[in-house]
Amino acid sequence: MTEVIRVEGLVKRFGNLTAVDGVSFTVEQGEIFGFLGPNGAGKSTTIKILSTLLKPTSGTAILAGYDVVRQPNEVRQSIGMVFQDPALDNRLTAEEHLIFHAMLYNVPRSVLTERIDQVLKMVGLADRRKSLVRTFSGGMRRRLEIARGLLHYPKVLFLDEPTVGLDPQTRAAIWEHVRRLRDEIGVTVFMTTHYMDEAENCDRIAIIDHGKIQAIDTPAALKRRIGGDLIIVTGDPGLQQDLAARYGVEVRRVGNEFHFQVAAGAEFVPRVVADFPGRIRSIQVKQPSLDDVFLQLTGRAIRDEEASELDLMRQHARRVWGGRR
Amino acid sequence: MHVARAIYTIWLREFKVFIRERSRIVGMIGQPLLYLLIVGTGISSGMSLNNAPGGMDYLKFMYPGIIGMSVLFTSIFSGASIIWDREFGFLKEVLVAPVPRWAVAVGKILGGATVSTIQSAILAALAPVAGIALSAGVVAKLLLLSFLTSMAVTSLGVAIAARMESMQGFQMIMNFLVMPLYFLSGGMFPVQSAPAWMQKLMLVDPLTYGVDALRQVAFSHTTVELAPGLAAPLVEIARSAGLIRWDLGVDVAVMAAVTLVLATAAAVSFSRAE
Numbered sequence: 001m002t003e004v005i006r007v008e009g010l011v012k013r014f015g016n017l018t019a020v021d022g023v024s025f026t027v028e029q030g031e032i033f034g035f036l037g038p039n040g041a042g043k044s045t046t047i048k049i050l051s052t053l054l055k056p057t058s059g060t061a062i063l064a065g066y067d068v069v070r071q072p073n074e075v076r077q078s079i080g081m082v083f084q085d086p087a088l089d090n091r092l093t094a095e096e097h098l099i100f101h102a103m104l105y106n107v108p109r110s111v112l113t114e115r116i117d118q119v120l121k122m123v124g125l126a127d128r129r130k131s132l133v134r135t136f137s138g139g140m141r142r143r144l145e146i147a148r149g150l151l152h153y154p155k156v157l158f159l160d161e162p163t164v165g166l167d168p169q170t171r172a173a174i175w176e177h178v179r180r181l182r183d184e185i186g187v188t189v190f191m192t193t194h195y196m197d198e199a200e201n202c203d204r205i206a207i208i209d210h211g212k213i214q215a216i217d218t219p220a221a222l223k224r225r226i227g228g229d230l231i232i233v234t235g236d237p238g239l240q241q242d243l244a245a246r247y248g249v250e251v252r253r254v255g256n257e258f259h260f261q262v263a264a265g266a267e268f269v270p271r272v273v274a275d276f277p278g279r280i281r282s283i284q285v286k287q288p289s290l291d292d293v294f295l296q297l298t299g300r301a302i303r304d305e306e307a308s309e310l311d312l313m314r315q316h317a318r319r320v321w322g323g324r325r
Numbered sequence: 326m327h328v329a330r331a332i333y334t335i336w337l338r339e340f341k342v343f344i345r346e347r348s349r350i351v352g353m354i355g356q357p358l359l360y361l362l363i364v365g366t367g368i369s370s371g372m373s374l375n376n377a378p379g380g381m382d383y384l385k386f387m388y389p390g391i392i393g394m395s396v397l398f399t400s401i402f403s404g405a406s407i408i409w410d411r412e413f414g415f416l417k418e419v420l421v422a423p424v425p426r427w428a429v430a431v432g433k434i435l436g437g438a439t440v441s442t443i444q445s446a447i448l449a450a451l452a453p454v455a456g457i458a459l460s461a462g463v464v465a466k467l468l469l470l471s472f473l474t475s476m477a478v479t480s481l482g483v484a485i486a487a488r489m490e491s492m493q494g495f496q497m498i499m500n501f502l503v504m505p506l507y508f509l510s511g512g513m514f515p516v517q518s519a520p521a522w523m524q525k526l527m528l529v530d531p532l533t534y535g536v537d538a539l540r541q542v543a544f545s546h547t548t549v550e551l552a553p554g555l556a557a558p559l560v561e562i563a564r565s566a567g568l569i570r571w572d573l574g575v576d577v578a579v580m581a582a583v584t585l586v587l588a589t590a591a592a593v594s595f596s597r598a599e
């Protein structure tokens with residue numbers, strides 16, 4: 001495996017706000033690598049630095065062998081980008097977007113038609129080639145942006161919250177396309193999300209909060225870190241103390257439920273039932289989710305922040321996008 | 326070569342988006358018609374130029390100013406649209422493409438100038454309504470002047486917009502920069518009819534030179550009958566009354582210099598913006 005992204009000690013400050021605070025990681029070729037974190041964690045800022053849109057305050061980032069600060073043009077030619085906010089013109093057709101993109105990225109005219117066919121097929125938009133983007137649904141727009149990002153055969157495709165605001169079915173479809181791209185053309189995908197369930201689709205994820213990486217691993221390994229399965233028991237109030245004493249675990253009370261973690265949940269259930277005859281009203285085993293991982297790493301659930309001016313403009317854009325424009 | 330193609334791409338995008346925006350095109354034809362109608366039938370009957378020379382009426386005087394106005398407003402809007410484009414449009418993607426930022430600014434400026442020039446062409450077709458005679462040469466010169474003026478104004482729009490985060494801020498610019506630029510351009514009232522302190526301001530308003538050029542070109546093919554059997558060229562009447570102040574060459578030189586400065590400022594400002 002070869003390394004396509006190497007980031008070391010990346011810092012970005014805006015005034016006295018540190019948006020990215022000493023981030024280091026590497027991404028292998030052909031990987032789907034995810035940045036998972038709440039609003040304002042520094043995900044987009046990291047992507048902007050890697051795509052040469054922002055200069056880091058300190059630290060280095062090497063992409064496809066090029067330094068993002070010193071060789072921005074080479075880096076740009078090596079990446080495809082799908083921004084968090086839509087970057088399409090409603091009054092242009094799908095094909096026009098792709099042709100303009102090809103002109104900017106020096107895609108030779110001789111291969112252009114074929115390439116356009118290829119990328120549109122990949123994202124299932126081949127039959128909408130000549131349609132104005134105005135007539136596209138949110139999911140189709142996203143897919144067109146992905147197709148466009150791939151047109152010049154980049155080494156790395158950046159997807160900044162690619163499925164935000166889309167319905168679950170469309171989200172699943174986009175994920176299927178992304179995995180196919182990786183399998184068929186071996187492109188490395190760097191994506192951000194704050195949907196926990198979505199992060200499961202990544203080969204590896206970095207959990208980021210307040211500009212710092214809290215953990216990097218495969219989703220399965222991250223969940224293993226949390227210490228096995230969650231057992232949820234209901235029954236008499238004395239159970240909280242008795243369970244803790246008996247198994248040497250920390251038992252949390254959540255409503256009228258008692259939660260605790262054990263290595264192998266399924267085998268544990270008969271034991272609990274046998275050890276506390278007549279005292280258990282119900283018992284269930286839950287696999288830990290990335291939500292639980294996040295909770296454990298940061299001490300809180302993924303939060304929402306108040307809308308900034310950009311968010312307001314964004315909402316406006318979405319509204320306008322949905323309708324007239 | 327690659328840069329030239331990038332500029333062409335940005336220009337082509339601007340043009341295609343424009344021709345597909347039907348409401349904008351309707352507005353583009355409607356707005357000048359409206360102005361000409363209001364000025365032609367309303368204001369010009371109630372308002373007259375102080376010491377107007379024979380053969381000159383307010384509508385004729387104002388006609389080149391209306392072209393200047395349409396160029397100013399359309400161009401500044403084109404320049405400002407870079408705020409929106411950069412955040413939510415095709416341009417956002419262009420910013421990570423392997424093309425220099427200044428090329429993007431230049432493409433945008435040329436696109437804006439093209440759109441304004443189309444609007445000027447529509448206004449030129451309306452010249453007879455104002456009693457102005459046209460020839461192919463006059464139209465061609467009007468369009469070239471519109472293009473030049475528009476490049477200057479679009480550049481100004483881009484230069485300011487490149488540093489701006491939201492469209493709201495742009496409203497301020499409209500009120501405190503664009504409106505004064507227009508009122509001080511000599512398009513609405515002649516320079517010499519203003520008080521001395523205002524005349525000084527008018528002379529530093531670049532649009533004054535654009536309007537002066539548009540006026541002498543617009544008038545150049547028209548003769549008016551002062552008395553039965555006594556006809557005089559409109560351009561001479563205007564010049565001797567001080568309504569045209571400089572030679573065309575001077576006007577064009579000033580506008581070209583201003584365009585160069587503002588376009589450079591736009592390219593630099595847009596390249597630096599993060």
Ligand SMILES: Nc1ncnc2c1ncn2[C@@H]1O[C@H](COP(=O)(O)OP(=O)(O)OP(=O)(O)O)[C@@H](O)[C@H]1O
Nearest residue numbers: 014019037038039040041042043044045046084194
């Ligand atoms: N240009 C800027 N100037 C000042 N502060 C900024 C700027 N860009 C981002 N920030 C701040 O940096 C922090 C990180 O922002 P960033 O956009 O990277 O977050 P994110 O993880 O992408 O969040 P989201 O999920 O909302 O997209 C935020 O507090 C944000 O307000």
Ligand SMILES: [Mg+2]
Nearest residue numbers: 043044045084
């Ligand atoms: Mg973001």
